[in-house]
Amino acid sequence: MAEYIKNIYSALITILVGMKVTLRHLFIPSVTIQYPDVKIPLPERERNRLYVNMDDCIGCDQCARACPVNCIEIETVKALPGEDLGKTSNGKKKALWVTKFTIDFAKCCYCQLCVFPCPTDCIYMTYVYEFSEYDRNNLIYDFATLTKEEREEKKENYRRFIEQKEKSKSEKE
Amino acid sequence: MIYDFFYNLTGSALFSGLFVAIMPLLTFILPFALFAVLLERKVAGHIQDRLGPMRVGYHGLLQTVADIIKLIQKEDIIARENDKLLFNIAPVLTFVGSYAAFAVIPFSSIFLGANLDLAIFYIIAVTGLVVVGILMAGWASNNKYSLLGAMRSAAQIVSYEIPTIIVILSIVMITGSMSLMTFSENQTQYFWNWYIFGGPEFNLKKFLLIPFMFVGLIVIYISTLAEVNRTPFDIPEAESELVSGYHTEYSGMKFAIFFLAEYANMFAVSALIATMFFGGYHSPFGYLGNLLNIPWMIPVEQFFWFISKGIFFVFVQMWLRWTLPRLRVDQLMTVSWKYLIPISFVNLLIVGIISLI
Numbered sequence: 001m002a003e004y005i006k007n008i009y010s011a012l013i014t015i016l017v018g019m020k021v022t023l024r025h026l027f028i029p030s031v032t033i034q035y036p037d038v039k040i041p042l043p044e045r046e047r048n049r050l051y052v053n054m055d056d057c058i059g060c061d062q063c064a065r066a067c068p069v070n071c072i073e074i075e076t077v078k079a080l081p082g083e084d085l086g087k088t089s090n091g092k093k094k095a096l097w098v099t100k101f102t103i104d105f106a107k108c109c110y111c112q113l114c115v116f117p118c119p120t121d122c123i124y125m126t127y128v129y130e131f132s133e134y135d136r137n138n139l140i141y142d143f144a145t146l147t148k149e150e151r152e153e154k155k156e157n158y159r160r161f162i163e164q165k166e167k168s169k170s171e172k173e
Numbered sequence: 174m175i176y177d178f179f180y181n182l183t184g185s186a187l188f189s190g191l192f193v194a195i196m197p198l199l200t201f202i203l204p205f206a207l208f209a210v211l212l213e214r215k216v217a218g219h220i221q222d223r224l225g226p227m228r229v230g231y232h233g234l235l236q237t238v239a240d241i242i243k244l245i246q247k248e249d250i251i252a253r254e255n256d257k258l259l260f261n262i263a264p265v266l267t268f269v270g271s272y273a274a275f276a277v278i279p280f281s282s283i284f285l286g287a288n289l290d291l292a293i294f295y296i297i298a299v300t301g302l303v304v305v306g307i308l309m310a311g312w313a314s315n316n317k318y319s320l321l322g323a324m325r326s327a328a329q330i331v332s333y334e335i336p337t338i339i340v341i342l343s344i345v346m347i348t349g350s351m352s353l354m355t356f357s358e359n360q361t362q363y364f365w366n367w368y369i370f371g372g373p374e375f376n377l378k379k380f381l382l383i384p385f386m387f388v389g390l391i392v393i394y395i396s397t398l399a400e401v402n403r404t405p406f407d408i409p410e411a412e413s414e415l416v417s418g419y420h421t422e423y424s425g426m427k428f429a430i431f432f433l434a435e436y437a438n439m440f441a442v443s444a445l446i447a448t449m450f451f452g453g454y455h456s457p458f459g460y461l462g463n464l465l466n467i468p469w470m471i472p473v474e475q476f477f478w479f480i481s482k483g484i485f486f487v488f489v490q491m492w493l494r495w496t497l498p499r500l501r502v503d504q505l506m507t508v509s510w511k512y513l514i515p516i517s518f519v520n521l522l523i524v525g526i527i528s529l530i
Contacts (some may be wrong), residue, residue, distance in 0.1 A: 018496040020219045032224045
């Protein structure tokens with residue numbers, strides 16, 4: 001009988017203690033962050049989507065070689081002797097037409113290894129981390145600034161320049 | 174009551190009868206269910222340090238409206254192996270069981286469907302339909318989890334009706350009436366006249382009754398909680414064990430009707446407790462209408478007080494839900510048969526002896 005009454009007593013007391021705890025939590029501010037409206041500040045060394053500043057890119061292919069998952073694809077064409085491509089912001093002379101510069105962000109593992117070898121600091125991480133797509137092909141970003149016709153034109157020009165060279169060489173001999 | 178009012182207004186028995194029958198549903202139960210579902214989710218959220226629904230309307234106020242619109246649009250799925258007749262009847266029966274109780278619940282001195290002398294008896298009898306509906310839903314679903322939930326529900330409601338009825342009996346012994354209207358009228362004016370504080374008569378009996386009224390209140394609160402299948406007694410629904418119990422197979426509006434019945438039930442038992450122990454529709458501090466001499470304001474205030482008391486007890490039900498874990502089946506039966514029934518029985522005897530003084 002004593003245990004019976006003790007059981008009832010402890011049941012009531014423990015329920016009341018539990019209710020006190022939940023009531024306190026009802027009034028303390030919630031920890032929810034209303035995500036699309038409110039965002040947590042990013043950590044100091046966060047790694048997000050890459051960006052390539054093509055004005056500075058010399059087409060050296062070092063980032064593509066550094067990439068552990070081969071998500072960067074670069075194709076270049078040599079400039080003809082008469083063409084002047086200008087200089088990068090840190091004074092390097094550009095000598096190559098970049099006809100293809102794609103980064104496949106579906107493959108990218110955000111390791112940042114491509115950023116360090118770049119001699120002109122033109123590939124770097126941005127603050128964008130919300131870029132989901134419905135189609136995986138939309139995640140392949142093309143950074144090359146030349147239009148499609150221009151790319152063909154540059155390739156064709158270079159091919160013709162080589163042909164000319166070969167020809168003149170053989171004529172000389 | 175309200176029927177006479179409409180009868181005098183229109184002179185048509187059919188119209189006024191229909192109107193009185195529909196009125197609590199449209200004026201109260203539907204808005205209440207919308208509000209209570211939102212309240213439940215908000216209370217759940219804030220107790221768990223979340224926010225609850227926030228996107229639809231200001232702080233998610235229109236969330237339940239959006240949910241209802243979604244449910245109306247949904248396809249009404251009936252599986253091939255279901256017992257179609259019983260499957261379709263079950264939600265209606267469940268809702269009828271909980272809605273019929275509202276006929277005798279006095280919302281205010283004029284808002285009362287039917288002033289029965291046997292109101293309490295009627296409520297106990299008619300809410301028995303809910304068990305039938307739930308059992309029918311579980312059986313007709315042809316799903317082992319649904320049937321298991323339904324059988325648990327039947328066992329649970331049958332066991333917990335006994336302490337409920339015994340506590341109600343002790344109140345009936347004090348008042349000498351089974352009418353909810355008489356209950357409310359007895360506890361008029363100030364809060365020390367409530368039955369939780371020993372009733373309106375000021376004598377030795379009143380002070381002797383107070384502790385036993387508190388015991389009765391705790392017992393009836395726990396047992397009605399079990400009768401409406403709320404946590405910690407939600408083993409018929411037990412979403413982590415039985416998917417969601419007897420309404421697993423239901424979709425669309427039929428599911429919504431079950432939901433509506435559940436929330437209507439929650440309010441019905443809260444209203445019953447408010448009427449029996451906490452003065453029904455009476456204000457605890459007297460009326461503003463009396464003070465300002467505006468007679469039509471009194472029923473409005475009464476309605477307000479009744480709803481507030483009911484919603485307070487509904488809130489406590491939600492509060493308990495997010496505090497306590499679910500009981501096992503054997504623990505559930507232990508609580509009812511070994512604790513609540515003996516306690517309520519002893520309480521009944523003592524209250525009976527005191528009421529003889």
